[in-house]
């Protein structure tokens with residue numbers, strides 16, 4: 001269970017403070033007063049008896065994580081996730097800010113819907129930034145009121161879940177969104193090439209007799225989007241990049257266009273399609289888990305900075321939606337609670353990435369993409385702090401899940417690195 | 432008896448189990464050829480035939496095998512049961528499981544459904560075809576037929592012609608034949624061949640004459656005119672001319688080759704009538720071997736260890 005306290009003063013002692021904004025790392029203390037950063041230095045001593053002290057020795061103290069790609073299912077499928085249950089799942093993963101995708105029912109395609117999400121989120125323990133739809137009803141035909149949606153709190157625009165198949169409409173959306181200075185996020189998969197594929201096309205799909213979704217279905221549309229955005233000078237963010245060709249294309253276009261960014265999800269870094277040998281429906285995601293060589297390129301891509309950040313694509317589904325055949329199962333998996341243990345294990349422990357670099361991919365980099373304030377350790381800022389043990393080994397299990405759904409293929413897997421405490425919105429949470 | 436509890440597919444099936452099934456099939460074939468024809472080896476066992484997808488031949492073959500072994504069997508088919516949208520495979524199956532059955536035979540259009548079934552029931556599961564995944568009992572009866580004809584499987588040269596991409600018969604045959612040391616070449620129009628098929632240890636070609644000149648036996652697969660195939664091939668005529676086992680094509684070969692087809696055949700499309708009914712065709716043997724090998728499978732998976740044949 002997550003324990004919540006609201007002390008007036010909190011003193012975090014002797015933690016390894018890593019500030020990814022100022023790029024300073026030191027063993028030191030942080031004092032939080034009335035929910036704001038009051039002081040941050042080598043040694044803060046206080047005689048105050050009412051102060052709430054936490055010994056952070058051996059732990060890393062850093063910015064609250066930010067996940068720019070989650071599906072919270074409210075409104076419409078509150079049985080899978082609500083804004084509230086999703087927030088608790090986020091907290092459990094060390095996230096203090098998330099951006100929610102608009103493919104709810106109804107979709108978030110009007111200023112009123114954006115306002116609804118914003119106002120429902122006010123009382124929640126983390127910040128929620130709604131992403132608005134690009135097109136009305138996510139039909140890919142008519143533009144939404146992007147300018148008014150921005151005024152009501154939209155942080156970006158996406159029809160995620162549904163690729164924008166019409167290139168002319170994509171061009172219009174990129175052009176129009178330039179006036180908002182917010183990124184367009186397109187779920188890049190050519191639906192004709194995807195051809196109802198349910199897993200990566202390759203030897204494994206062939207052995208299992210499952211319809212394959214070729215990696216080209218993604219790469220071709222990634223190329224289209226990069227080319228359009230570059231020629232229009234528009235902001236484009238590529239979500240859940242899954243293929244080696246897409247990584248190569250992002251690298252190519254980034255060298256000439258500074259407005260391009262990309263994310264990768266923990267499951268594409270951790271699994272490859274060799275793992276889908278027994279029709280495990282929890283591994284059915286869109287885009288699919290790709291081959292071993294794709295996975296390797298994704299790891300290289302995030303290490304070298306071609307891919308900017310990690311985003312979970314947290315996609316809750318009911319047991320009924322997953323407890324069925326691979327063909328019938330829904331696409332998606334939850335990912336907030338397991339995220340840090342997964343990416344820390346894959347990237348830092350197994351592939352030699354520095355912990356500082358990993359923290360950037362979870363904090364300043366995603367915030368930069370979404371124009372969210374990144375200087376979180378400035379004195380006077382509202383405190384958003386995540387404290388983790390980078391070396392703790394643990395087995396991910398159902399009891400670590402706070403989401404309303406438990407569709408995680410990580411259950412039973414040994415992870416490394418565990419979030420211990422989070423400070424968010426005036427409250428101190430012990431996990 | 433067998434190491435395996437279920438028969439889901441041949442990809443990961445032990446060679447020793449596969450050989451035991453093939454050898455035992457011949458014993459059952461002898462019994463089928465005696466006037467008695469019946470043997471009560473499974474007389475206290477209850478089996479359920481779960482056919483979520485239409486199938487006449489496989490269902491009849493299993494039913495007959497069960498009857499010959501004296502088992503009680505219940506038939507369950509999607510059209511007569513309460514399977515409807517919303518009811519999960521799990522619910523359907525657990526209803527049946529509560530009737531205390533010893534084994535289930537399942538045919539379903541989704542890959543993985545037979546494996547899924549093993550999670551829900553205690554008895555043995557036999558896959559009678561799961562989507563495009565596997566159809567192991569068909570491959571076993573094909574191997575029994577080949578062994579009957581050639582006395583061995585090792586080093587036989589087998590051609591498989593047709594929709595390799597979507598065919599569970601092709602997939603199970605490739606896994607099984609490769610396991611027992613046969614050489615396999617697959618052939619079909621490019622749009623019906625998977626990109627990575629050579630990784631299964633087979634050679635690939637679009638030239639049917641090349642395969643026929645090389646092989647000892649050829650398996651022609653059914654072209655499903657009613658389903659997807661007309662989107663992947665331009666016409667029946669073109670398929671017949673370029674991939675069909677035509678009389679002209681077979682007639683000009685320098686040696687005799689054995690002709691097989693899992694049925695039901697589209698005469699005049701993937702195989703000419705003259706070829707299907709020729710001396711070298713073993714298509715009817717396949718049918719009888721189907722009953723014998725399914726008896727062997729049922730007996731070896733479900734029979735009492737003490738029983739003897």
Ligand SMILES: [Zn+2]
Pocket residue numbers: 160161187239240286287
């Ligand atoms: Zn998506």
